[in-house]
Amino acid sequence: MAISYGSLPFAEQLSFFQRKVDLPTGAWTDIYTADHDYAFVVAGALNRGLLTDLRGAVEKSLINGSTLEQFRKDFDQVARKHGWQYQGERGWRTNVIWETNLRQSYNAGREAQMADPELRKRRPYAVYRHGDSAHPRPQHLAWNGTTLPLDDPWWSSHTPQNGWGCKCKKFMLSARDVERQGLTIGPAPAIEWEDRIIGQKSPGGPLTVRVPKGIDPGFEYAPGQSRLANAVPQLRTRDALSAPSAAPVPTAGLPNRQPSGPLPLPRQVPAKSLLPPKVSTSNAVTQFLSEFGATDIAPAVFRDVTGDALVIGRGMFTEAKTGAVTLPPQLKARELPLLVEAIRAPDEIWARLEWQPDQGKAVLRRRYLAHVQVKGKADPAVAVFDQGADDWTGTTGFVDDSEQYLEVLRLGVLLYRRTE
Known part of the structure; x- marks a missing residue:
C-alpha cells in the first residue's frame, strides 16, 4: 500500500505530486527544503527521459497503492532502459525515492486539507505523534504528544516528515480531543539551532546549513506550505x-x-x-x-x-x-x-x-x-x-x-x- 497512514492516496496528495515539474539534478543538495514543493528530482538523474520514467514509476505506485517491491521492479526496468548507473545500493536508493515522495506528498496533501478554515474552527490544534521507526530519534520521541495551535510557528519547521525515514505524524485535534486524550496545549518545545555540513561528495562542494536540532537537513519546512503562501x-x-x-x-x-x-x-x-x-x-x-x-x-x-x-x-x-x-x-x-x-x-x-x-x-x-x-x-x-x-x-x-x-x-x- 502507498504510504498514506493506512489509506489510499487522496485528491490533495495526487494534486501536489502531479503539479511538480521534472528537474534534472546532479546531487540531492541541488534542490533544498520548500523547492521540493515544486520540483520532482532524483539525485543523479540528469537525463529528462530517465527522470520522466522515474516519476511515472513513483506516480504509478502512488495512484495504485502498490508496494515498495513493486516499485523496485519498475525502477529496475527504468534503469536498464536508460543504462543508468546510479549511486548507492539498490535497496537503500529505491527506498529513499519511494518512501520520501509518497510520504511527503501525503503530508503536503494533509496540510492542504488543514488549511480549510471551517475545519480549523472545529479542530484548531495539532499533536505530534512519533512513528514506528526501527531506530527512533531521541528528539522525535521527546516531541511525541506535543500539542499546539495549528498556527504556532513551531510547526513551520517541525511538521513531519522530519528526516530520512522519519515516520512521525501530525494530527488535527478539537478541544474535546485534547481533553479526552489527556493532552496539554503548549508551550512549544524550545528550538536549538545547529550548523550542519552537507553535500561533502556533491559536485558543487560542501554546504553549511542551519537546522533545528533533531531534524535532518532539507526537512526543516512544512511540506506544501510554500505553495499555499505563493x-x-x-x-x-x-x-x-x-x-x-x-x-x-x-x-x-x-x-x-x-x-x-x-x-x-x-x-x-x-x-x-x-x-x-x-x-x-x-x-x-x-x-x-x-x-x-x-x-x-x-x-x-x-x-x-x-x-x-x-x-x-x-x-x-x-x-x-x-x-x-x-x-x-x-x-x-x-x-x-x-x-x-x-x-x-x-x-x-x-x-x-x-x-x-x-x-x-x-x-x-x-x-x-x-x-x-x-x-x-x-x-x-x-x-x-x-x-x-x-x-x-x-x-x-x-x-x-x-x-x-x-x-x-x-x-x-x-x-x-x-x-x-
Whole structure:
C-alpha cells in the first residue's frame, strides 16, 4: 500500500505530486527544503527521459497503492532502459525515492486539507505523534504528544516528515480531543539551532546549513506550505478601484455588460461591523485574516458561495519591497470588515476578461460586490473585492448614491446574485 497512514492516496496528495515539474539534478543538495514543493528530482538523474520514467514509476505506485517491491521492479526496468548507473545500493536508493515522495506528498496533501478554515474552527490544534521507526530519534520521541495551535510557528519547521525515514505524524485535534486524550496545549518545545555540513561528495562542494536540532537537513519546512503562501494574491497597485464618491457615476455606454436587473437592496449589518476609528492597520489585517481561518503566519483556503477557492493570507497586505503591512489607498482599516462581507456574503459576483498589456494576454478577474446598511449610519456602504490570477484590489466606503457607484462596476458575466 502507498504510504498514506493506512489509506489510499487522496485528491490533495495526487494534486501536489502531479503539479511538480521534472528537474534534472546532479546531487540531492541541488534542490533544498520548500523547492521540493515544486520540483520532482532524483539525485543523479540528469537525463529528462530517465527522470520522466522515474516519476511515472513513483506516480504509478502512488495512484495504485502498490508496494515498495513493486516499485523496485519498475525502477529496475527504468534503469536498464536508460543504462543508468546510479549511486548507492539498490535497496537503500529505491527506498529513499519511494518512501520520501509518497510520504511527503501525503503530508503536503494533509496540510492542504488543514488549511480549510471551517475545519480549523472545529479542530484548531495539532499533536505530534512519533512513528514506528526501527531506530527512533531521541528528539522525535521527546516531541511525541506535543500539542499546539495549528498556527504556532513551531510547526513551520517541525511538521513531519522530519528526516530520512522519519515516520512521525501530525494530527488535527478539537478541544474535546485534547481533553479526552489527556493532552496539554503548549508551550512549544524550545528550538536549538545547529550548523550542519552537507553535500561533502556533491559536485558543487560542501554546504553549511542551519537546522533545528533533531531534524535532518532539507526537512526543516512544512511540506506544501510554500505553495499555499505563493497562492496568496498580491496587492494590485496599478489600475486600482476609485474610492466611493457621493457624486453620481455615469452608466451609459458601459462595455462588456450583461443584462442583470437591479442591484439587491442593501442588507442590514450591525454597527460592530466597523472597527474602532483608531485601529492600526496591522490589527485590522489580523482580524480580517481570522474571519477566514488564516493567521499572520499561516494562509487559509476559503471557498466562496460559488465553491471557488480563494487563498487568504497576510501576503495580501504586504508591501513587496519593504515587507510593511499596507492597504490600498481607497480602503480604510476600520472598514476591512466590510470587505469580509463582500467576500463571504456578496450581493453579486461578476467575472470578466481583462487585457494585460504587460503580459500580452487576457486575465480572468472576479469582482465581489456588497451593498450594506450599517446600523447607525445614514448612508449605505459599499465594498468591492476584485481578484485576478495573482493580484487583488478593493475599496469600501459610505456613499449616498451607492447604487450608481456599484452599477458602473457590474461588468462581464454575472456568476452569482444574492436572493432578496
